[in-house]
Amino acid sequence: MTLEEVMGYAPVLVGAGLTLITVWAVVWVVRYALADTMMRASIRQAVRVRRTWRRLAPMAGLSVTDRTPTALATVASVDGKPIKPRVLIPALKVKPDRFGVVVRASCLPKVGLEEFQKAAPYLADAWRCTRVSVVPDKPGQVVVRGVRVDPLITRTTHTPTGKVPKELARWHLGVDEYAQPVSVDLAEVPGVTVAGLPGFGKTSLVNRFLCDWAPSPAVQFAVADGKVSAAHEGDYADVLGRLFAFVGDDLEAANALFARLVRLRDARSSAIKAVLGRRDMWHIGPSAAWPWVVLIIDEAHTYMRDRKGSDKETKRLAALAADNARLVEELVRKGRSVGILVILATQKATGDAIPTFIRDVCPVGLSFAQKTTDASVAALGDDIRNWPDADPTELQDPAYVGVAVMKLSGRKGFTRLRTPYVNEHQAARIAEATAHLTADPTDLLTAQLADGEVRRILLTKNDDSADGGDSLAA
Template identity: 70%
Template sequence: MSLHEVFGPAPVLALLGLALMAAWAVWWIVRYALADTMTRASIRQAVRVRRTWKRFAPMAGLSVTDKTPTMLASWSNTDGKPIKPRIIAPTLKVKPDRFGIVARANCLPKVSLEEFQKAAPYLADAWRCTRVSVQPDGPGQVVIRGVRLDPLLTPTARIPTGQMPEQLATWDLGVDEYGQPVSVKLSQVPGVTVAGLPGFGKTCLINGLVCDWAPSPAIQFVGFDGKVSAAHEGDYADLVKRMFAFVGDDMDEANGLFNRLVDLRRARSSAIRAVLGVKSMWDVGPSEGWPFVVVIIDEAHTYFRDYKGNDPESKKLARLAAENARLVEDLVKKGRSVGLLTILATQKSTGDAIPTFIRDVCPVGLSFAQKTAEAAVAALGEDIRNWDDANPINLQDPAYVGVASMSHQSRPGFARIRTPYVSDMDAARIADDTTSLTRDPAELLERMLPSGAVPLTKKEGATPAL
């Protein structure tokens, strides 16, 4: 009699099971060996959490008692003794990453989102985490984020790939205090304000945006930098070649470029139906012929300063500042539908730095460290007073260079974000690789206009290309 006839398929199934277990063990070992030091620690943490969950959950109040016996228990109960109730804990699935773990659990009767959130401090202690967050993850599900290391205190760097962005007009800002990626969609957004003390990351954040979006010919950039006098100076020196125009702190030149942009906005508003066949560019999206124009105004207070004095020079500067404010207001309030985004960066976004009629219509605002409550409120709104943990006046420690606060888009309150550092060498590399994509949007529009239309770049009084 053969072995198969005696034992049937059991040996084959056993060998198959052993092979699967061996393959899983090899995969686990290889993944652990290839991981960096931080991820290895998180893998060990995830193993410990899975191993102790069944015992820990009842102690944290995250279990229920089921007094109804199962069918199998009823059949096997031959002595007539009462069947012991079952203690049921939520099913937990755990995944590690560099900063800690992400666990997903199902809710049970009397163990819902609220109970998980109340148990968050106990979870943090048991799992040896700096902080734990519990959020809904669909009907009857929660996601638990535990960070072993504080992402806000862990500097990060990003090396731009030079590849086309997967989604146009989506700004990848960095990671939040739980190590989760944070991005903001800037389609249909007219303006963004970025505030913060000098040296805390404003310009680096914007440089990172330019590096991420530069490989797309459907995005064009124009720059204003109020702290330099020439294009080869300052933080944007490496990126100027990817901008179709750039000015420094000269008020006459800045005013001329603002006028150019308003002329572009008016021309686009007039031509959009004839050229694109829609009322809003976002109905069809940016294209190489009709690109998304990003207007970067760094040290914005330079261009809006309220000059005092009766001498001719002061009067001239005051007139230019007032006109600059009027022109930028036009871009912010009327540029969204035709594909213009204005980013204004300054140290304090109070009314004397960015006029309130501009600042208050910019729906997205970020703030790095601030010294006063007034500056924090100007940057993020009155509600920031109710969120002390996220208030940028608490980010003045040098350890928080590169950390910003912003209104949370997916839930009430504010998020703190660790923005990645992009080196000057990488910025220069991206600019060199993408400079051939730089085009003047006004010239592109001229090519799309019907024959006989007046060229935008030759209108009377128009500022010549820089």
């Protein structure tokens, strides 16, 4: 092809290039116009990060000098003049979101994870971020997370979709202080503790749990709410239709419910091999016929707190509280493999509220704001003393309503996270739409069994309706 023929294509190539640039510009402008205020600020921030990177990187110590000339530079060199060394700068890919930017950077020799972490404070200042974190990505890359707006003080809401979750045991809690999603796998988890001062987010957290899993017939819920006396009162009145059982602050009724679930655990343990062909339900996962049973005990101290006194009524309540603690301990210690989870919520997770023989075998624990470090230690373990910045006592400001602290597997120290608010009307909507999925797990198991002995164990729940538990089975 001659030079004249090549030049003949030049207008076409130039036109194609201009068209691509125009399309890109239109897409960018439309995306910016449709974004909300926070997202627009992040888009501008992302542009600034890209534009200033080549100048900022050397000043932050994130560049390296390559003194070995390239083959092309060697050929181009004339008169034997020394070839200038090249300054190499890590390549970036920048993505904005509502809280800031996510930057993926390629590492270079002597510019790796440690160097980026050392430079994080300088990057935060230059990018006008509240904080910047650096974590490893795939080999040879790091992820730099810069948040312009502090996610911990930015109130968020959660609107339940009403759809069955893709991962049935994955509990999506919220976002951490870098606006990264935080979730916990509850498969094989027997118990969860949730502590914190009143009004700081415990109920909303549990509401999200209920709303997200209510659309699945493979999950069934029971609630013991120590704040109220009747089912129509309190925080769970709107979701009663999705509960197969509910009790209020009556210790005898709670004792009947806990005993009923212990019998269910015994029966499941006897029948699991015959029905599922496994010794552990989580090897195949829950199903509508063998659902994951979640017992929520709100204000757990109501049911297990030791009573002091010599009068007859105090002795009766003390005996019930001791038996309640024994039954709940059995559910937590033995319920994991047969698909029973206990969530215990209380203001202070001290030994007088949740006995230590129960609390210490619950592998997942969260705490919202606390008044004292001793309460924080009770909820999260003694190691929280080594991380004073994460101590829940620092969360007593109203701006931190909905912020919790927990220990996450694979992360150093403790993680602070913002949990979203779930409107009670949304919870009621989901409960009404999914009420037809409610079933008593005991009845479901009974229907599958022909074994007379197991059936006998099940039927000794005798008079469960008279045990004090409000049966709400569909």
